[in-house]
Amino acid sequence: MVIVRGFFVLAFFMLSMMSGYSQVDPIAKARKVFQDYVDLSAQFDEKVVNLYSDRAEIQNTRVYPNGEKRVMKMEAQKYKALLKKALPLAKLRKDTNGYEDVAYVKEGNRVVIKATRISHLKGYASPMVITIGEDQDGEWRILREYSQSKP
Numbered sequence: 218m219v220i221v222r223g224f225f226v227l228a229f230f231m232l233s234m235m236s237g238y239s240q241v242d243p244i245a246k247a248r249k250v251f252q253d254y255v256d257l258s259a260q261f262d263e264k265v266v267n268l269y270s271d272r273a274e275i276q277n278t279r280v281y282p283n284g285e286k287r288v289m290k291m292e293a294q295k296y297k298a299l300l301k302k303a304l305p306l307a308k309l310r311k312d313t314n315g316y317e318d319v320a321y322v323k324e325g326n327r328v329v330i331k332a333t334r335i336s337h338l339k340g341y342a343s344p345m346v347i348t349i350g351e352d353q354d355g356e357w358r359i360l361r362e363y364s365q366s367k368p
Contacts (some may be wrong), residue, residue, distance in 0.1 A: 244321045246357045247328035247349040254347075254359070255316060261308035266297040270358040278365045280343075312338040316345075326350060327360065334364065341367050 250268055257265035269275075273293040280286050291299070306312075315335040322329045327350030334345045348361035 243323055243326065243328050243350075247321055247330060250349045250357050250359065251319070251330055251347065259313055261304045263301045263304055265304075266300050268359050269293055269297055269362075270352045270360050271297075272353075273359055274361040276363045278363075280365055280367055282368075310338060312336075317342075324348075336367075339367060343367070 254265060254268050257268070271293050273296070275291045275293060275296045277289050277291075278286050279289065315337060317333045317335060319330060319332040322331070327348050330347045330349065332345050332347075333342050335342050343365035345365070346361075346363045347359055349357055350360050352358040352360070
């Protein structure tokens with residue numbers, strides 16, 4: 218009886234360990250999506266739009282030299298269409314970004330990424346917060362993007 222019970226405890230332990238190996242760390246998944254975002258953006262590749270959920274929340278706060286701020290929200294589909302149109306112009310202008318102070322924080326079943334975005338063309342730094350998580354189809358995508366920009 219003790220041997221049978223010991224076998225079941227061992228089998229349960231091994232199965233739980235094996236299932237843990239099959240699960241990928243959410244932060245690792247978010248890092249992959251963010252690195253794809255950085256790489257595709259730097260290449261002006263329109264595939265970057267596929268990293269956004271069709272239901273993503275997009276918000277940009279435009280900060281003007283006089284201190285005025287305007288918050289702009291956009292539906293994901295409109296943002297993705299705008300991004301596709303803007304990429305060729307950004308490529309011509311060599312409008313690239315860098316990212317510093319990137320931090321990943323797991324919040325529930327999502328990962329929030331906070332970073333400082335550096336606009337190489339305009340020469341300024343601004344905060345950016347991206348939430349990455351599982352989309353409706355099970356793929357990990359950008360679910361929310363809050364950013365700041367300057368004219």
